[in-house]
Amino acid sequence: MFRRKSKSSQDIAAQRLRLVLTHDRANISPGMLEVLKDEIIAVISKHLDIDTDHVVVNFTEDARETRLMADIPVNTPRTHRRKASS
Amino acid sequence: MAGTIITVSSGKGGVGKTTTTANLGVGLAKLGYRVVCIDADIGLRNLDVMLGLENRIVYDIVNYIEGRCRLRQALVRDKRFSELFLLPAAQTRDKNAVSIEDMVRVAQEAAELVDFVLIDSPAGIEHGFRYAVSPADLVLVVTNPEVTAVRDADRVIGLLEAEDLAPAKLVINRLKPELVRRNEMLDADTVVDLLAIELIGVVPDVPKILTSSKTGQPVALDERSPAGKAFCNIARRLAGEDVPFEDTQKQSLFQRLFGLH
Numbered sequence: 153m154f155r156r157k158s159k160s161s162q163d164i165a166a167q168r169l170r171l172v173l174t175h176d177r178a179n180i181s182p183g184m185l186e187v188l189k190d191e192i193i194a195v196i197s198k199h200l201d202i203d204t205d206h207v208v209v210n211f212t213e214d215a216r217e218t219r220l221m222a223d224i225p226v227n228t229p230r231t232h233r234r235k236a237s238s
Numbered sequence: 239m240a241g242t243i244i245t246v247s248s249g250k251g252g253v254g255k256t257t258t259t260a261n262l263g264v265g266l267a268k269l270g271y272r273v274v275c276i277d278a279d280i281g282l283r284n285l286d287v288m289l290g291l292e293n294r295i296v297y298d299i300v301n302y303i304e305g306r307c308r309l310r311q312a313l314v315r316d317k318r319f320s321e322l323f324l325l326p327a328a329q330t331r332d333k334n335a336v337s338i339e340d341m342v343r344v345a346q347e348a349a350e351l352v353d354f355v356l357i358d359s360p361a362g363i364e365h366g367f368r369y370a371v372s373p374a375d376l377v378l379v380v381t382n383p384e385v386t387a388v389r390d391a392d393r394v395i396g397l398l399e400a401e402d403l404a405p406a407k408l409v410i411n412r413l414k415p416e417l418v419r420r421n422e423m424l425d426a427d428t429v430v431d432l433l434a435i436e437l438i439g440v441v442p443d444v445p446k447i448l449t450s451s452k453t454g455q456p457v458a459l460d461e462r463s464p465a466g467k468a469f470c471n472i473a474r475r476l477a478g479e480d481v482p483f484e485d486t487q488k489q490s491l492f493q494r495l496f497g498l499h
Binding site: 160161162163165166168169170172173176177215216 | 384385388389392393395396399418421422423424425428432434435
């Protein structure tokens with residue numbers, strides 16, 4: 153079997169830096185982002201039936217602009233049907 | 239017309255601020271410009287040693303601020319270039335001896351005398367950093383291709399932006415082309431992409447840099463050295479010349495083939 157090529161230290165450094173810089177710039181720790189995500193889920197759930205297991209909350213970066221993106225799947229009759237049949 | 243005031247900063251210590259200041263001073267002087275290098279690291283002066291001028295100091299910046307001498311008297315003339323000057327830091331005082339207003343006034347007065355004023359900022363983001371960047375028309379942020387140095391550079395860039403200080407340009411120092419080629423060091427493109435500011439130069443890491451701090455002969459004196467060439471090219475870009483970026487990969491291959499450094 154082929155062994156999967158391990159990630160270079162260059163890639164690891166770039167990846168870690170990207171994450172650290174995002175949190176530094178937005179002034180929020182990764183732990184606080186999780187707390188924020190839970191609170192967003194709680195608020196939205198009061199009004200909408202959402203798929204809480206598949207909520208994604210993270211930052212996107214464009215040059216030196218940071219954006220908080222929340223991707224929240226909403227449960228509709230169709231998704232319920234699909235889930236029931238699977 | 240008053241000269242341009244350029245502050246060399248970094249956040250993190252030990253990335254090569256003083257080396258960069260000394261070499262850009264030499265690089266600009268070689269191009270025929272009149273330059274004053276201000277050592278703003280009060281209490282931890284080193285620019286004098288980098289330039290090989292430690293034995294010529296009579297007065298320092300704090301003596302001038304306190305009215306004990308004239309600016310001309312505090313300026314140390316370089317041994318090699320008659321139009322390159324050092325304004326030394328005080329060694330036995332601390333950063334509180336200089337206010338933001340003091341540094342702005344000194345830098346502007348120096349800019350009346352020459353074409354370029356280079357300010358070597360202390361490490362950190364406290365008072366010393368603030369007075370060093372306050373008079374600047376341009377801030378050069380020096381970083382190394384390492385996670386810690388890039389992170390600190392990002393903080394400095396963020397502070398400059400948040401407080402609407404001078405525009406910043408990036409100097410990537412100590413890039414080891416050999417390690418980049420083996421994917422063991424961040425490459426210049428990735429660092430520029432992460433920090434999202436304009437690049438003004440990439441300086442390869444060569445053993446000669448270490449020798450130059452010992453002998454007080456900045457590497458920019460010798461353009462056959464890739465690091466010397468890189469610093470001289472940054473000086474040309476500061477002077478407004480459009481100089482293409484050196485290919486650090488190619489340079490290293492050249493070095494490898496001919497054993498140059």
